[in-house]
Each structure stands twice: as structure tokens, then as C-alpha cells.
Amino acid sequence: MESGLSFDRFVKKIYLNAPLERIYYCWATEAGITSWFLRSAQYTSKEGHKRDASELVEEGDVYRWQWHNWEGEEKGSILGANGKDNLELTFSNSKISLRLAEKKGVVLLTLEQYDIPTDESSKMNIYNGCSNGWTFWLANLKAYLEHGILLNETSFDLTNDPLAGHVFVNI
Template sequence: MEQLRFDQFTKKIYIKAPLQKLYWCWATKAGIETWFLRKAVYTASDGDTRKPDDFIQSGDTYTWEWHNWDGQEKGTILQANGKDFLDFSFANDVCKVSVKLEEKERATLLTLKQYDMPTDEETKMNIYNGCSCGWTFWLANLKAYLEHGIVLNETEFDLTDIPQAGHVYVNM
């Protein structure tokens, strides 16, 4: 068994949905706002804002906002091949995340890898632990959305004033 490393982690999930639908869910404003974000803005390298169903492109920048968190996540799309792979900077450009999609027998295998993370104690807690837990939930949320038409993330109750809400609530 491979030794635990704090500079990366991988999460995998089978989702019974067409690969193209999964890519749309990740690579468009309209898609990512259905299961993951309250608001996403993608800006092309020429400064134009992408339309809701436009696919992101390598070199685009993004600004993401979640339900129940007042902050913003900003980063750059490093790779987007238009069909089954994307890679982006994450956590204020501290690390990177890749999403790979593979058609399997009756489902699509999604593999998310967060990597190039610093290994200081603060990063281990906030990025490794926080993001590893967070992605586990969000990938399950994507599965619930695509297979059952529901989302599990909290949109009804405002948790923004609870200091450790992101570490306590499982459906942030």
C-alpha cells in the first residue's frame, strides 16, 4: 500500500450518467452551478465573460462562490480538452485539481486529484483535510444530482455566521 502523502490526494466515484453530461457539469457555468456553486464566472483570455453553456478553455480564469460561504475562489483553467479532462489551479493558486472522466460499462468513472499542495501544518489542516472532506461530499452531491435529480448541499439555512461551519456541517 502506498504511504499517505500530504501533498496530494485522489477521490474516485462511479456515476451513472453519460460522460458528456458530466463534462458539462464541470466545464460550464450552467453546469457547475447546478450541483456545486452558487455562482461561477469564467473569463476568457481576451477578457470576455463566457456564456452559461460555453465550455471553459485553457487559459480562462474563474471566480467561484459557494452557498453558505462569503468568500470567493479564484483561479485559472490550466487544461480543458472539451470532452473528458480538465485541470485548474485551486485554493488561491496554492495547488491544482484535475478531473478525469472515463466511460465504463454502465457508468462514468470520475477521478479527481488535488496535487502540488504545500505540506506545512496549516495547509495539511485547511487544504488537505478540508478539501479532501469537501470533495468527498461534492462528488457524492454530483452523483445524487445526476442519478436522482436532487442536491444535498445546504441552500435553505444560512450557515455563514457559524465560525467552524465548514468543519462541522457535512453538507456545506
């Protein structure tokens, strides 16, 4: 990534005190990603069969994700998955690269969202919205992995509040 900020990409990093394999599992399986992030997830192989909940995704898979407190869904594809420390996927009309690296007894997770369109709507909804969203969700992952708690809102139904995603910090 070149120096400076631009609206076509952003990077978020966090240190996690958890085994690298567990962190990867939390991103690359239905059971993992629904434990801390999503209400439901479905992964389908390029051959068309639904992956088991604990089966790692592979390059060419497609996904369907649904969140708590949001009626929409995200559909995309897995662009790369090495089964250990690197995962790439399409997401929200852009792409995400997730890299894990062991550093001094912990794991540095680096999430980069890139190829973001730079029209005004994308600047607000993808760059701003996703950048804020990933800040929370990575903190939620840390809370889950290190302390066994979740910070995201599941007790109150916020689906009918059109501004919920912009004003609540934990959905």
C-alpha cells in the same frame, strides 16, 4: 501517483451513471457547475470576455467561484480543458485534475488535488478540508445526476458560524 498517502496530494473517485458529456458539462460551464456545486461562477477567456453560461471553458480561462454558506470566493485559472473528459485547474493554492473514463456502461470520475503545500495550515485547511469537501461534493454530484436531488445546505444561512465548514457535512 506513487503508492502510499502524503499531504501534498489526494485522489477521490466515484462511479456516475450519467453520460460522460453531461458530467463534463457539469464541471466545465457556469450553468453546469452552479447546478450542483456553487452559488455563482464566472469564467473569463484569456482574451477577457465573459463566457456564456453554457459555453465550455478553455485552457487559459480564469474563474471566480462563490459557494452557498460561505462568503469567500475562489479565483483560479484553467490549466487544461479538452472539451470531453479532462479538466485541470488551479484551486486553493494547489491544482486539480479531473479525469472521466467510461467503464462498463458508467463513468469513473477521478479527481486528484495535488501540489498542496505541506505546512501545518495547508495540511489542515487544504488537505483535510478539501479532501473532506470533495467527498461530499462528489456524492452531491452523483445524487444530482442520478436522482435529480441536491444534498447541500441552502435552506439555512450558516455564513456566520465560523466552524460551519468543519462541522456540517453538507456545505
